[in-house]
Amino acid sequence: MNQFPYRDQDYAFGQMMLTLRMAIGLTQAELARKLHVSRRTVGSWEAGSKYPKLENLKQFITLAVENRAFTGDSQVDEIRTLWKASxxxxxxxxxxxxxxxxxMQTQHLTATQPASDTRLPERPMVDWGDALSVPSFYGRKRELALLKEWVIAERCQVISILGLGGIGKSALAIKLMHEVAEDFDIVIWRSMRDLLYCERLSMDLVQIFTPHLPSSAHETFEQRLAIIAETFRxxxxxxxxxxxxxxxxxxENVGYVRPGYEGLERFLRHISQTxxxxxxxxxxxxxxAVLAAQEGRQSPVRTLRLSHLESEACNQLLAxxxxxxxxxxxxxxxxAYAGNPLALKIVxxxxxxxFGGEIGQFLEHGEVIFGGIRKLLHEQFVRISHLEQTVLLWLAIMREPATLDELLSLVATPLSRSRLLEALESLHARSLIERGHRQSSFTLQSVVLEYATTQLIAExxxxLQSGQFNRLLQHGLEVAQAREYIRQTQERLIIMPIxxxxxxxxxxxxxxxxxxxxLLDQLRVRPPKEQGYAPANIITMLNLLRGNLNNLDLSHLxxxxxxxxxxxxQDSSLVKAIIQDTIFTETFDALTGLAVSPDGIYWAASCTRGEIRLWSASGLTLNRVWQAHSDMIWALVFSPDGSTLLSGSWDGMLKLWNVADDRMIWGARHGSYxxxxxxSPDGQSVASSGTDAAVRLWDVANGTEYDVLPHPAPVTSVVWSPDQRHIATGDIDGVLRLWEVHTEESVICVQALSAHTNWIDGLAFSPDSQTLASASWDGTVKLWTMPDAQLKQTLQGHSDQVSxxxxxTDGRLLASSSRDTSIRIWDAEQENYRAMLRGHTASAKGLVFTPDNRLLSGxxxxxxxxxxxSNGACVRTIYGYTASLxxxxxxxxxxxxVSGSTDALVTIYDTTEASSPLALAGHIGVVLSSVWSPDGRYLATSEWNNIIRLWDARTGNCLHVLHHPDTESNFIYGLAWSPDSKxxxxxxxxxxxxxxxxxNGQLLREEQNFPTWIRPVAWHPDGTFIAGGGDNGIVYIWNASNDRVLHKLEGHSSMITSIAYSPDGTLLASGSSSQNGGELFIWDTKSGQLxxxxxxxxxxVCAVAWGIDANQIITGGGDGKLRWWDIQTATHHLLQGDHQGTVQxxxxxxxxxxxxxxxxxxKIMLWDLQTSQYIKSLRRDRPYERLDITGIQGLNKVQKATLATLGAVQTL
Structure with missing residues (x-):
């Protein structure tokens, strides 16, 4: 076989030329005639092997401008880019x-000047989806004319183009789209070659048709079908x-939809019959089969069956x-090849x-029998080199356009760029691969993809049957780094069929x-370099087959x-296993904050248990994890130079960290959550806002507070404008305040706007400081012009609180997240909705763009x-697991x-026997409180988004779901039963x-006379009084029957974290924090005296409980230790054995x-109150419980620690 000599090719430039020629609407031959060059010259430009001469480039640009091939708004920039690339x-x-x-402008105005009583037609909205370019279109004039007649003149509603693989159906459809687009308001292309997409089609259409519709209006397929039908009308x-x-x-059931896709059948039936x-x-x-019964010459449902390409077009293709x-x-x-365009391109x-291009010699030297496109593809597959086969199969696995660098990272054996480029060039020349819509990428045509997938499955x-490995060594059937929906497709269309x-x-x-x-046993004895992808492939199959990888020997693989x-x-072995590019579950719970360093290298995330996680390599490698705070971290931001990270927590602390080594530079107490x-943009100052109704300004150099911006209500959001001229704040009353920053000593409030009807939970300035966006629990996003703070636009569409x-980074798009679990993307320039992102099952409290305009959501x-x-797809998900209690x-x-945890589960443990705990599902968020009724009949559990669940303690059935009837912005915290369980x-x-x-599950009373949030509550043992701890550091005691406040216990320095009555009710213990340390106060409940x-x-002090009598009390703190206090002697000792993290x-x-x-x-730890000795621990099994990772290679210390936190063990 002749070999192609290698030379470096500029695929990026070739892609530009190809894209523009397609936009102009010319074939290579037609463009060549207009520019007075050969077709081969045009082909070399598009292959990136040659650059056009100056006069040819100017002629080409002129053609592109005349045919509006450049984007209108960025035409000059695109021309400059093309010139530079050439x-x-x-x-x-x-x-x-x-x-x-x-x-051109003069010509356009002269030719298109409308009459005074007419209007220029609007251009249609065109969504090309993943439609590939068609560099050359041959023949099909009759078919194209007939289709245009059906679409435009006869207004047919459903048209099917049928034909064999490679016959040109997709090319014809794309050509038709270009020619009839102006006759439509909306033009959309979608491919269903990946089965997974069928499930997303209706949702995708609804988002395009009704972008502002609340998500609750299209949750079911019936709702979506109604919206689609109305738009079609x-x-x-x-x-x-x-x-x-x-x-x-x-x-036997050919033509009917596959099981699970009945919605598609209903869609086809509806559009064909209405x-x-x-x-x-x-x-x-x-x-x-659904459409077959509706067809007819006079029917709006038609079918065009494509046969062979006519002779003249075939001759043009060959020439x-x-x-x-x-x-x-x-x-x-x-x-001989039945006029099949793809077959002719290949042969x-x-x-x-x-044969030097001579048809005669080819016919003389072989038996030319065309047994169908699949047989031809198989003949070609056998003929190409092993490397080319490897590349073809990798593209089948990836199922979407892949670049040279992406392919290089996947190939099992080391390979030079030149060899891979040569293989790609050869495959492209044979028409076995084609250019993707991404720049410098390659992909497979559908029929080639199907063949390659089938071939891979068969081999x-x-x-696996013979134990002789080839493809399974060279190819990973599921790629961990692939986009999530692609990875799911790899499982369904490759691994499951195997x-x-x-x-x-x-x-x-x-x-x-x-x-x-x-087979794993056979591979285990091979040197690691000779195992390739085979162990990973087999283990993935075992997981899909068994549903888990428990009790397996995966050592030395x-x-x-x-x-x-x-x-x-669980209970498996990874002893001396070698790990490469493998993704494990991580140890985080509900994410509360996200930040990206200015250069995009580091990603930081915070969670409810006070940890900060830092990823490097743009999120690919977990770099460090540290316990930064003793409570939830709700705020996280990098400094402008990326060297430091600022965190703010509900423990009241503001901390500045060195990114290089997670060393705390300084910590300061804000005084409230x-x-x-x-x-500040210059990195010299920071601002913090809290429930103390204040924004505090701090000097970055030494962590000292230099100013306080007072507010009448708790402040929920603060942001600094990029030009450093303004600070914007939002509070729980929905008031937006704009502050002018003159100097560090002079910050003045210049605007106070009743912007929203509920909390302002998010604020963000545009990169140019000209627009401020505010997000509110009233369900809206508002845009404000700066610096006059005039309302510019209200963006509606979310069906719940916007967080x-x-x-x-370019200021063109705005993202918003909501408690309705969706993320919406808004076009900031057009001030309208662009897309909805779905995938989360709870609200995204962290939202940030990377410098390359990817969006991260936590x-x-x-x-x-x-x-x-660009397409609204979730390309990667990092899963966390933790069951913090x-x-x-x-x-x-x-x-x-009974316990409630951050994984939304309620768990019941039996302390007397080693039985598996019972997990109760129903909550969708963090379970903050879990209490057993004194009569033993009920369990009550709460999550903070206004939900309380009552459970039957014996059966585990949920009996009632309680929520505040009048406000969805209510947070539920601590729970306490009355002694009579009523x-x-x-x-x-x-x-x-x-x-x-x-x-009866009814709200009996609502006590709202307190000037603060109430979190922990406790019922007096005799049932007459209730105590509640306030965020203002005051403990309130009120009468349970009439809500009359009896005592206000003042003295704590900050918010109350825990309260507990002594068994006889004479004393009340309360925990808090101060600058000097954790505070434990003991109060006389009768007199209210400290x-x-x-x-x-x-x-x-995060938790308090009384000991054997009223002289002993135990506290749990942010350091994970339990302290046993003797009240009479005012001394304490530490219990043996610690929790990892805060004792909650x-x-x-x-x-x-x-x-x-x-x-x-x-973990739940049990202690003997008489002796203060540890008894035992209880916990649910974690994902990697008792997984032996002794001697494992390829993981850094943080990754190993993560596995250990999830249950893995190492033996010495």
Whole structure:
């Protein structure tokens, strides 16, 4: 076989030329004639192997301008970019371009000047989706004319283009789209070649048609179908669905949709049987059975079946590929390959390579029998080199355009760029691959993709049967770093069919499992470099087959590019395994803040348990994790130079960290819960806002406070304008304040606007400081002009509270996140909706753009997602797992415990036997409180988004869901049962407490006389009084029957974190924090007098519980330690054994004999109150419980520590 000599090619420039030629609407031959050059010259430009001469470049640009091939708003920039990329030896000709554009503008105005009583038609909205370019279009004039007649003149509603693979269905559909687009209001192209996309089609259409509609209005398929139908009636829509056969069955039920895709059938039935003004154009190898019954010559449902390409077009195709021969030889060749364009392209390159382009020699030297496109593809596959086969199969695995660098990172054996480029060039010349829509990328045509996938499945299955590895060594069937939806498709369309084929031969899953385990044993004895992707492939199959990787020996294996997030690997061994590019589950819970360094290298995230996580390599490698605070971190931001990181927490502390080594530079006490922080653009100052109704300004150099900006209500958001002239703040009353920054000593409030009707939870200035965006719990986003703070636009669409807003780095896009779990992308220039991003199951409290305009979102659902804004796809998800416990309580018999955790589960443990705990699901967010009723019948649990669940303690069934009837902005915190189990008290952010009658699930009373939030609550043992701890540092005691306040216990320095009545009710203990350390106060409940004060070194007392009597009390702090206090002697000792992280809850057993402690580490520890000795620990199994990682290689210390936190162990 002839080999192509290698030379460096400028694929980026070639892609520019190809894209512009397609936009002009010319074939290579047509463009060549206009520029007076050869077709081969045009081809070399588009291949990136040659650059045009100056005169040719100017002629080409002129053609592009005349045909509006450049984007209108950035035409000049695009022309400059093309000129620079073409490597011209002269400077850009400014005078020539000015004259050209002036001339074109004059011509345009003269030709298009409308009459005074007419209006120019608006251009249609065109969404090309992933439609590939069609560099050359041959023939099909009759078919194209007929389709245009059906679409425009006869207004057909559904048209199917049917034909064999490679016959040109997609190319014809794309050509038609270009020619009829002006007749429509909306033009959309979508491909269904990846089965997963069928499930997203209706949602995608609804987002395009009704961008401002609340998400609650299109949650069900019925709602979406109604919206689509209405749009089809009211607007003229052209919807092209390519590769419909992907969703259709084969065999006996050919033409009917596959199981699980009945919604698609309903969609096709509806659009074919109802009246509307739109058109759906389908391409498929098979006819839809739903549409077959509706067809007819007078029907709006038509079918065009494509046959062979006509002779003249075939001759043109061959001529452009430098294939020559007599008329008879051309006829014979076209006939032999049934006029199939793809088949002719493929065989044309073979003729050029082996026979110098002579058709006659080709016909003489071989038996030319065309047995269909698949057979031809197989012949070509066998003929190409092993490297070319490898590349072809990798593109089949990736299933979307891949660049040279991406392919290089995947190939198992080291390979030079030149060799890979040569293979790509050869495959492209053979028409086996084509250029993707991404710059300098390559992909497969649908029929080639299907063949390559089938070939890979067949070869992989055979290798698993024989134990002789080739493809499974060279190819990873699932790529951990692939976009999430691609990885899911790899599982469904590659790995699952392999397992199905194995199962069909062995009948039992156990037999297949044994085969796979035997193969792992064979691989284990090979040197790691010789194992390739085989272990990863087999382990992935085992996980899909078994549902977990528990109890497996995975030692001494090389695991490459594996996705092990959300995978259980318990009681298994990874001893001396070698890990490369493998993704594990991480140890974070609900994410509360996100930040990206200015250069994009570092990503930082904070969570509810006070940790900061730092990723490097743009999010690919977990770099460091440290315990930064003793409570939730709600605010996180990098300094302008990226060297430091600022964090603000509900522990009241503001801290500045050195990014290089996570060393704390300084810490300062704000004095209340910190909700938001901001850096000044010059990096010299920082601002913090909190529930103390103040914004505090700090000197970065030494951490000293130099100014306070007072507010009448708690401040929820603060942001500094990029030009450093303004600070904007928002509070819980919905008031937006604008402050002018004159000097460090002079910050003046110049505007106070009643901007929203509820909390302002997010603020963001545009990069140019000209626009301020505010996000509110009233469900809106508002845009304000700066510096006059005039309302510019109200953006509506979210169906619930809006939490965060973020600007793209270029200022063109604005993202907003909401409690409705969606993220919306808004066009800031047009001030309208662009797209909705779905995937989170809870609100995203962290939202930030990277410098390359990807969007990061961190959610209370414990995931960090990376979004491609260009298509709205989630390209990566980092999953966290933790079960931090915020509360624990005993049953009346002192043998069972209930706890609530950050993974939204409620868990019941039996302390007397080693049985598995019972997990109750139902909450969607962090469970903050969990209490057992004194009569033992009920459990009550709360999450902060206005939800309380009542459970049957015996069966685990949820009996009632309680929520505040009048406000969705209510937060629920601590819970406490009345001694008779009839009533439930809870702390809230509504400056009071709620009292529920659990016998009927009704809200009994609402006490709102307090000037602060009430978080912990406790019921007096005799049921007459309720105590509540306020964020203002005051403990309130009120009458349970009439809400009359009896005592206000003042003295704490900051918010109350925990309260507990002594068993006899004579004393009340309260915990808090101060600058001197954690505060423990003991109060006389009758007189309200402070009886004792204790200061502990942990910095904060997070939990308190009474000991064996009223002389002993136990506290838990932010350092994970339990302190046992003797009130009479005012001394304490530490209990042996620590929690990792903060101790969040302590509870004395009803029999007075035991103590339960719970904390951030997800563990419950039991203690003997008489001896203060540790008894045992309880916890649910973590994802990697008892996984042996002794001697594991390829992981850094942080990654190993993460595995250990999730249960992995190492033996010495």
């Amino acid at each position: 490597q011209q030896k002269v400077l850009f000709d400014e005078a020539w371009l000015t004259a050209l554009l002036s001339h 009211n607007k003229r829509v052209l919807l092209v669905i390519d590769n419909l056969e992907t969703a259709l069955q084969e065999g 009246t509307h003004q739109s058109c759906v154009l389908l391409t498929s190898r098979e006819k839809s 452009e590929r430098d294939v020559v021969g007599s008329n008879q030889e051309r006829i014979q060749l076209v006939k 044309a390159q073979t003729i050029v390579d082996l 992989a299955t055979q290798e 397992l199905a084929e194995l199962s069909s031969r062995h009948l039992q899953n156990a037999d297949v499992e044994n085969i796979l385990l035997d 090389a695991l490459r590019n594996m996705h092990l997030q959300n995978v259980q690997i 910190i909700n938001s922080v901001a850096f 965060r807003v973020a600007w793209s 959610s209370e659902d414990g995931t960090l997602r990376v979004w491609d804004i 915020y509360d624990v309580d005993w049953d009346p018999g002192s043998t069972q415990l 009533y439930l008290a809870c702390g809230t952010n509504q400056r009071g407490a709620l009292l529920w009658d659990v016998t 009886q004792d004060t204790f200061i502990e070194e942990s910095g904060i 809850a302590l509870r004395r057993s009803p029999d007075g004999k035991k103590l339960a402690s719970a904390g951030d580490d997800g």
